[in-house]
Amino acid sequence: MHRYRFLLWRPLQLLPVLLGISILTFVMVRAIPGDPARILLGVRSTPEAIARIRAQYGLDLPVWQQYLYFLRNLLHGEMGKSLIYRVDTLKLIMSRIEPTLYLVLGSVMLAMLFTVPLAATAARNRGRLADQMIRLLSTVGLGLPAFWLAIMMILLFSLSLGWFPVSGYGSDFGERLHHLFLPCLTVALALSAVLTRNLRASLLMELQNDYVTAARARGQNENRIFWRHVMPNSLVPTVNLLAVNIGWLIGSTVVIESVFAIPGMGQLLVKAIISRDYMVVQGVVLVFALATVAVNLVADLLTVALDPRVKL
Numbered sequence: 128m129h130r131y132r133f134l135l136w137r138p139l140q141l142l143p144v145l146l147g148i149s150i151l152t153f154v155m156v157r158a159i160p161g162d163p164a165r166i167l168l169g170v171r172s173t174p175e176a177i178a179r180i181r182a183q184y185g186l187d188l189p190v191w192q193q194y195l196y197f198l199r200n201l202l203h204g205e206m207g208k209s210l211i212y213r214v215d216t217l218k219l220i221m222s223r224i225e226p227t228l229y230l231v232l233g234s235v236m237l238a239m240l241f242t243v244p245l246a247a248t249a250a251r252n253r254g255r256l257a258d259q260m261i262r263l264l265s266t267v268g269l270g271l272p273a274f275w276l277a278i279m280m281i282l283l284f285s286l287s288l289g290w291f292p293v294s295g296y297g298s299d300f301g302e303r304l305h306h307l308f309l310p311c312l313t314v315a316l317a318l319s320a321v322l323t324r325n326l327r328a329s330l331l332m333e334l335q336n337d338y339v340t341a342a343r344a345r346g347q348n349e350n351r352i353f354w355r356h357v358m359p360n361s362l363v364p365t366v367n368l369l370a371v372n373i374g375w376l377i378g379s380t381v382v383i384e385s386v387f388a389i390p391g392m393g394q395l396l397v398k399a400i401i402s403r404d405y406m407v408v409q410g411v412v413l414v415f416a417l418a419t420v421a422v423n424l425v426a427d428l429l430t431v432a433l434d435p436r437v438k439l
Contacts, residue, residue, distance in 0.1 A: 268320025370426030
């Protein structure tokens with residue numbers, strides 16, 4: 128019963144967060160210097176043409192009134208019309224969501240593939256060479272900027288070895304996987320550095336618990352104790368950390384998509400900011416915020432699934 132109540136009330140509790148993000152984004156976007164109507168029409172535009180475009184998109188209204196119109200359209204499932212692309216903003220975002228979704232999911236999967244064996248090896252060899260090397264690599268990974276790592280990946284695997292394309296997205300599923308592997312690997316390496324340190328610490332704490340000592344005293348297999356009991360319990364804080372870092376993960380797609388020329392939401396956001404396309408910026412940021420909130424909700428549910436002792 129408590130779980131159903133949680134599923135009902137948690138989204139309602141997050142509505143004020145989304146509302147606050149929408150207000151903050153709306154005000155900040157309009158604080159960016161530059162007139163989108165002038166940018167749209169070019170340097171030779173006349174004052175009459177600029178005034179006509181501003182009136183067409185409601186840019187001549189007070190900011191608070193523009194926001195109310197935006198909120199009203201949002202309640203009807205609309206985000207307005209893009210100033211630059213001249214199409215519905217929501218349709219434009221939906222056409223770009225697939226590459227970003229693949230990039231985020233692929234990065235998380237690769238990061239967990241790296242994190243679990245590395246953290247397990249480090250925890251089971253505490254203080255030894257393997258543990259020290261993994262801790263060193265994690266520390267180095269924490270300090271590497273995403274854009275620098277992306278460029279190094281392109282220089283090594285694309286230009287030098289020729290294993291992967293430099294940029295683009297591909298036309299079919301196989302080509303897309305080929306194009307997205309390097310971007311996913313770039314994000315995963317940075318993310319796994321954070322997760323590995325966290326999971327290693329959790330594993331070491333779990334290994335000191337009484338139930339582990341009791342299981343060993345009963346003669347249970349060491350691998351069974353570790354993978355059946357210790358690892359699931361240790362994954363709980365790591366899942367929560369992953370949810371906390373989802374905002375950083377989504378933000379990193381802006382950089383990665385720009386470096387690898389992936390036609391996703393991150394690249395769309397950069398172009399919209401440069402061209403002062405208010406509607407697209409607001410829409411993309413709101414979708415990113417909604418995704419972050421949804422992931423944190425899923426993380427709470429996974430926490431309960433991994434550890435029934437946790438109460439919602």
